[in-house]
Amino acid sequence: xxxxxxxxxxxxxxxxxxxxxxxxxxxxxxxxxxxxxxxxxxxxxxxxxxxxxxxxxxxxxxxxxxxxxxxxxxxxxxxxxxxxxxxxxxxxxxxxxxxxxxxxxxx
Numbered sequence: 001x002x003x004x005x006x007x008x009x010x011x012x013x014x015x016x017x018x019x020x021x022x023x024x025x026x027x028x029x030x031x032x033x034x035x036x037x038x039x040x041x042x043x044x045x046x047x048x049x050x051x052x053x054x055x056x057x058x059x060x061x062x063x064x065x066x067x068x069x070x071x072x073x074x075x076x077x078x079x080x081x082x083x084x085x086x087x088x089x090x091x092x093x094x095x096x097x098x099x100x101x102x103x104x105x106x107x
Contacts, residue, residue, distance in 0.1 A: 011073050017051035020072075023098040024048075025059055026085055027070055030104045039107070043087045044068055045094050057101070076102040 026045040030038045049067060050058040056071040078100050085094045 011075070012053070014053055016074070017053065017057070017072060020048045020051045020057060020099065022048060024096075025057065025099045025101055026080065026094050026097040027057075027059065027068075027101045027103060029070065030102075032104060032106050034107060036106070041088070043089065044070075045087075045097060070101065070103045071105075072101070 024045070025048055027043065029042050029044065031040045031042075033039050044059060044061055046059045046061040048057055049060045051072065055069050058067050058069045060067050080097045080100045082096055085097065085100075086092070087094065
């Protein structure tokens with residue numbers, strides 16, 4: 001089941017989105033209030049299960065059967081540098097993801 005978020009406009013084509021399927025992605029999500037102030041942050045990571053214009057990027061979270069859908073903007077997607085990424089909340093270490101993505105979700 002996808003945990004869909006409000007969908008900002010995405011600046012990708014279906015073909016571009018599909019190239020992410022099967023890639024390992026680390027996503028930083030900033031949740032903002034109606035004035036744009038950040039009220040919380042979270043980090044998720046896992047394998048991209050689906051990617052399309054309707055759902056965005058759907059990630060199967062590592063270590064669970066949970067899926068999360070996040071919007072995709074090419075400007076916020078980066079090829080990850082090799083190395084370890086330590087998650088702020090949990091201290092978990094993610095090694096060598098394929099991509100990083102920054103997402104802002106307005107409330």
